[in-house]
Amino acid sequence: MGCIKIDKKALFHNLDLICSRAGGSHRVAAVLKDNAYGHGLEVIAPLISDFGIKKAVVRNLQEAERIERFFEYILVLADIPKKTSKFSFAINSIESIESFPKGCFVELKVDTGMHRSGISPLEVERAVEKIVKRGLILKGVFTHFRSADEISPEFFWQKRNFDETIKKVESLRQEFSLPDILYHSYNSSALFRSENLQGDFARVGIAVYGYLELDPLFGEPDLKPVLSLWASRISSRTLKPKERVGYGGVFEAKGGETVSTYDIGYADGIFRSDGKRRLLLPEGVEIAGRISMDSFSALSDAEEICVIKDAREFARFFGTISYEVLVKLSPFLKRRVVQ
Numbered sequence: 482m483g484c485i486k487i488d489k490k491a492l493f494h495n496l497d498l499i500c501s502r503a504g505g506s507h508r509v510a511a512v513l514k515d516n517a518y519g520h521g522l523e524v525i526a527p528l529i530s531d532f533g534i535k536k537a538v539v540r541n542l543q544e545a546e547r548i549e550r551f552f553e554y555i556l557v558l559a560d561i562p563k564k565t566s567k568f569s570f571a572i573n574s575i576e577s578i579e580s581f582p583k584g585c586f587v588e589l590k591v592d593t594g595m596h597r598s599g600i601s602p603l604e605v606e607r608a609v610e611k612i613v614k615r616g617l618i619l620k621g622v623f624t625h626f627r628s629a630d631e632i633s634p635e636f637f638w639q640k641r642n643f644d645e646t647i648k649k650v651e652s653l654r655q656e657f658s659l660p661d662i663l664y665h666s667y668n669s670s671a672l673f674r675s676e677n678l679q680g681d682f683a684r685v686g687i688a689v690y691g692y693l694e695l696d697p698l699f700g701e702p703d704l705k706p707v708l709s710l711w712a713s714r715i716s717s718r719t720l721k722p723k724e725r726v727g728y729g730g731v732f733e734a735k736g737g738e739t740v741s742t743y744d745i746g747y748a749d750g751i752f753r754s755d756g757k758r759r760l761l762l763p764e765g766v767e768i769a770g771r772i773s774m775d776s777f778s779a780l781s782d783a784e785e786i787c788v789i790k791d792a793r794e795f796a797r798f799f800g801t802i803s804y805e806v807l808v809k810l811s812p813f814l815k816r817r818v819v820q
C-alpha cells in the first residue's frame with residue numbers, strides 16, 4: 482500500500498535547529514494547521530510534544546481538540562467557538578469581537594501591512610476597548626509578514642509598524658490593568674533571516690517539516706525533509722514497440738521496456754502530470770504517460786518506489802511551492818513513523 486513515511490530523526494534535527502535559533506523550545510510554537518502541513522496531525526503532534534515544544538498553532542477548533550493533550554498552549558487562527566474554551570482564538574476583524582463568548586481567550590491579529598486579515602493599527606485602541614467591554618481575555622497580540630522570505634525592506638517596515646502597535650497596546654494594558662500579553666510575529670522565514678527572535682515566541686511552520694522558501698542570499702540552513710511519499714507496485718508488463726501506456730496513450734514504448742503500475746494517483750493529493758513533459762521520481766525513475774486518479778505507471782519493476790522525497794523538486798515541476806505540495810497530500814494515506 483502506498484504510504485507516507487515520517488522521518489523522526491529529520492524532524493528532531495529540524496526542531497533542534499529551530500529551537501537554537503529561537504533561544505529555546507519555550508520560544509517556539511509549532512504551526513500544525515492543515516493536518517500538520519499534510520504530514521498528519523495526530524502523527525506529528527505527539528512527536529513535537531515529546532521533543533519538548535509545548536505551544537501549537539492550528540487553523541480551527543476541531544484541529545485544536547484533536548491535539549489538546551499534547552500542548553499547554555494552542556492558538557486557533559481562524560475559528561470562533563460557540564462556548565468558552567481553553568484555547569486562544571485569533572481576532573481577525575473588529576466586527577467579529579461580538580461573536581466570541583464571554584471569558585474567551587483571544588489574540589488580536591494586527592494588519593501591519595499584509596492587508597489580508599487583522600485589525601488596522603489605527604483601530605487597536607477601539608478593538609482593545611471592545612474586547613474588555615465584551616469580557617474577553619486578551620492573551621496575545623500578533624502580526625504576520627508578507628515578504629519575510631524576500632530581500633526587501635518590507636520586512637523591516639512591517640516590524641516597525643508592529644513595534645509601534647506593541648507600544649500602543651502596552652499603554653492600553655496599563656490603562657485597563659490587564660495581565661501580561663504575548664507578542665509574536667515571526668514565521669519560519671523571519672526566524673531564519675534574523676539574528677535574534679523578537680517577541681515571546683516564533684510561529685514556525687514550514688521549517689519544522691524541513692523546508693524554507695527563503696532567498697538563498699540569507700544562507701541555506703541545514704533543514705531536512707521530514708516526509709516522503711511511497712507507492713507500491715500493483716502490476717508489471719513488458720511493452721512491445723509502439724505500445725502506448727495510460728489515458729490518451731501519451732507514452733509510447735520503443736519495445737522491451739518493463740512498465741509497472743503503482744498505487745498512488747492524483748486522488749491522493751499529488752498533482753496530475755499530463756505526461757507531455759518528462760517527470761522523473763527521486764530515484765531517477767521515469768513516469769510513463771499521464772498520472773491517473775488512483776495510480777501511475779513508471780519504467781520500473783521495483784516493489785516500492787519513492788514519489789516525493791524533496792517537495793521542492795516536485796513543486797518546481799508543477800510551478801508551485803513546497804507548502805502546496807505538502808498540504809494537498811490526502812489525510813487518508815497511511816502515515817508511518819520511521820526512526
Ligand SMILES: *Cc1c(COP(=O)(O)O)cnc(C)c1O
Pocket residue numbers: 512514558625667668669670684685686687688
Ligand atoms: C501559516 C502561518 C505561519 C507559519 O508560516 P511558515 O512560513 O510556514 O513558517 C505563521 N503564522 C501564521 C499567522 C500563519 O498563518
